[in-house]
Amino acid sequence: MATNGTEKNESPPDTTHTPSQRYLSTRGEDEGFSFEEVVLKGLASDGGLYIPEAIPKPTSWESWKDLSFPQLAYEILSLYISPSEIPADDLRAIIDRSYSTFRAPETTPLVHLHDNLYLLELFHGPTFAFKDVALQFLGNLFEYFLVRKNEGRTGRDRHHLTVVGATSGDTGSAAIYGLRGKKDVSVFILHPKGRVSPIQEAQMTTVLDANVHNLAVSGTFDDCQDIVKALFADKDANESLNLGAVNSINWARILAQIVYYFHSYFSLAKQSSSTFKIGDKVRFAVPTGNFGDILAGYFALRMGLPVDKLVISTNENDILDRFWKSGKYEKKVVRGPEAVGGLAVDGAMAHPDGVKETLSPAMDILVSSNFERLLWFLAYEFAESVGMDDYWNKKQASQEVAKWLKELKETGSFGPVYQDVLKAAKRDFESERVTDAQTIETIQDLYNKIGYILDPHSSVGVTAANRSIQRTGPGAVAHISLSTAHPAKFSGAVDQALRGLEGFDFEKKVLPAEFVGLEKRERRVTDVENDWAKVRELVKKQVEQELRGES
Ligand SMILES: Cc1ncc(COP(=O)(O)O)c(C=O)c1O
Ligand SMILES: N[C@@H](CCOP(=O)(O)O)C(=O)O
Numbered sequence: 001m002a003t004n005g006t007e008k009n010e011s012p013p014d015t016t017h018t019p020s021q022r023y024l025s026t027r028g029e030d031e032g033f034s035f036e037e038v039v040l041k042g043l044a045s046d047g048g049l050y051i052p053e054a055i056p057k058p059t060s061w062e063s064w065k066d067l068s069f070p071q072l073a074y075e076i077l078s079l080y081i082s083p084s085e086i087p088a089d090d091l092r093a094i095i096d097r098s099y100s101t102f103r104a105p106e107t108t109p110l111v112h113l114h115d116n117l118y119l120l121e122l123f124h125g126p127t128f129a130f131k132d133v134a135l136q137f138l139g140n141l142f143e144y145f146l147v148r149k150n151e152g153r154t155g156r157d158r159h160h161l162t163v164v165g166a167t168s169g170d171t172g173s174a175a176i177y178g179l180r181g182k183k184d185v186s187v188f189i190l191h192p193k194g195r196v197s198p199i200q201e202a203q204m205t206t207v208l209d210a211n212v213h214n215l216a217v218s219g220t221f222d223d224c225q226d227i228v229k230a231l232f233a234d235k236d237a238n239e240s241l242n243l244g245a246v247n248s249i250n251w252a253r254i255l256a257q258i259v260y261y262f263h264s265y266f267s268l269a270k271q272s273s274s275t276f277k278i279g280d281k282v283r284f285a286v287p288t289g290n291f292g293d294i295l296a297g298y299f300a301l302r303m304g305l306p307v308d309k310l311v312i313s314t315n316e317n318d319i320l321d322r323f324w325k326s327g328k329y330e331k332k333v334v335r336g337p338e339a340v341g342g343l344a345v346d347g348a349m350a351h352p353d354g355v356k357e358t359l360s361p362a363m364d365i366l367v368s369s370n371f372e373r374l375l376w377f378l379a380y381e382f383a384e385s386v387g388m389d390d391y392w393n394k395k396q397a398s399q400e401v402a403k404w405l406k407e408l409k410e411t412g413s414f415g416p417v418y419q420d421v422l423k424a425a426k427r428d429f430e431s432e433r434v435t436d437a438q439t440i441e442t443i444q445d446l447y448n449k450i451g452y453i454l455d456p457h458s459s460v461g462v463t464a465a466n467r468s469i470q471r472t473g474p475g476a477v478a479h480i481s482l483s484t485a486h487p488a489k490f491s492g493a494v495d496q497a498l499r500g501l502e503g504f505d506f507e508k509k510v511l512p513a514e515f516v517g518l519e520k521r522e523r524r525v526t527d528v529e530n531d532w533a534k535v536r537e538l539v540k541k542q543v544e545q546e547l548r549g550e551s
Contacts, residue, residue, distance in 0.1 A: 016084040019054035026376040028398025035081045036145055039252045042245025043232040049373050050251045052080055055302040062278055065266045069107035070095045073259045080255055094144055098136040101126050108260045110267040116478045117465055120264045128486035131174035134256035139178025146184045162543050163187045164231055165246040166224035168362045169200035175246035180209040186543050190215045190224040199489050205523040219530035220355050222366045230532035237536050248292025248370050257296030264480050265305055276478045281308035285465035285481040287457040288312045289363035291370035308477050312431040313464035315358040320368055324431035327416035331366050359436045359493040360456040376401050378421045432464035443497035456493040458483035488515055
């Protein structure tokens with residue numbers, strides 16, 4: 001379906017897919033893809049990310065207010081997936097299966113913290129992190145497409161998917177739990193060795209299913225992400241292995257996350273502690289690293305949900321916060337003992353891509369891959385304001401994005417972007433940077449006030465929400481802060497904040513039964529160098545063995 005170059009696509013009009021059910025690459029070379037193609041491909045062949053050709057704006061969204069989470073998910077997802085690709089009953093069945101694994105009846109419950117601040121608990125899935133919302137769904141989607149592709153096929157003729165993913169801890173375990181034991185899929189998860197929390201490491205490496213492979217990379221999360229992107233960019237690897245993506249470069253990850261923005265909005269309108277009613281505006285504060293979670297909020301906003309602002313909440317790895325303040329997107333090199341990535345003997349940074357090690361390690365990311373998707377929409381809006389036809393506006397946006405990303409790769413930065421682009425970014429988003437000390441303070445403060453225990457990432461979000469409430473004025477705008485992980489996943493930070501405080505007992509009050517004894521179980525993990533070509537060879541060898549039925 002894809003076309004190349006700048007010629008207009010002259011193929012007959014597609015009547016089975018609406019524009020929001022067709023996809024294009026942010027860098028412009030590929031367009032006209034179906035949902036199945038973008039889910040299975042993950043990353044476009046020009047290195048860009050897939051986005052829908054249009055964002056739907058349903059006029060009837062308010063009528064969804066009493067739907068259960070799976071029912072709401074069906075309404076939203078079917079706007080982006082043509083029934084000619086996944087018939088309605090099949091989509092409903094995939095969704096139901098995906099959310100039947102959640103422990104909370106509401107799937108993603110909304111909890112009142114104080115005043116007009118609410119916490120959206122996204123950690124009730126199998127691995128206790130928000131990633132489960134999308135990765136349970138993605139795992140089932142992969143399975144659905146593979147079963148369909150492989151009907152009547154046997155042996156080496158079967159379509160085999162090789163999933164490669166990079167993780168700073170949560171995506172890895174959620175992907176592994178979403179894909180373990182699934183037929184025709186091998187999973188390779190790269191994590192930065194020694195830089196994920198002990199529970200996260202145990203969650204991933206104690207899964208012993210034959211199709212799951214953990215690779216501990218000597219490097220940072222960004223190195224893992226770069227290796228994954230290099231594998232996708234390698235024609236040989238991509239063609240011989242049929243690579244699939246579980247990171248939020250995969251459009252299905254963003255899509256599934258849109259649902260909880262709508263769901264929490266409707267939950268807020270039902271809270272007895274609130275005078276909030278449907279139609280009122282709300283602010284969302286989102287702990288942000290790779291920009292996938294908050295980007296789903298941007299889609300919800302563009303679909304018509306009354307969002308006043310999306311508040312980006314970064315830790316001290318603050319590339320996004322600096323962009324919103326200056327319009328310049330720039331990797332900052334961290335020097336000295338606080339940097340991760342290998343210090344030279346004299347203490348200077350030996351690794352040019354330094355990232356600061358913080359108490360919220362899942363957000364220790366230098367370059368946020370999904371920001372590229374937002375950039376495309378900002379550039380498109382800018383092109384539209386200059387007023388060409390839609391085809392050229394899209395081309396213009398893609399060219400701009402490709403130029404910025406090339407500059408980032410070659411020089412480590414781009415921008416400042418045009419004033420109008422930054423203005424559009426500021427219209428929908430605000431940003432906050434939260435230090436470790438503030439993260440600890442907020443955990444303590446909330447515990448002392450109401451006895452609630454936040455994980456450090458969620459604490460970054462709540463800190464940003466509190467600041468936003470100060471700006472809007474208490475009582476003016478309701479705030480929903482996204483809680484992205486269960487506190488037990490980050491025992492070090494939680495313990496540092498609450499040790500010695502009255503009533504705090506990590507084992508009794510925080511640790512879920514599922515984690516007890518996890519760290520003592522048998523593990524399987526392979527150490528690898530920070531070298532994408534070596535990783536490629538390892539993956540190829542392992543997949544070959546699996547296809548021969550040797551492992
Ligand atoms: C616990 C937690 N919070 C927040 C984030 C940041 O989310 P995103 O990368 O989608 O911005 C992550 C990792 O992605 C995470 O694992
Ligand atoms: N924080 C993430 C990093 C990967 O981000 P993703 O959302 O793009 O998968 C993690 O926990 O692995």
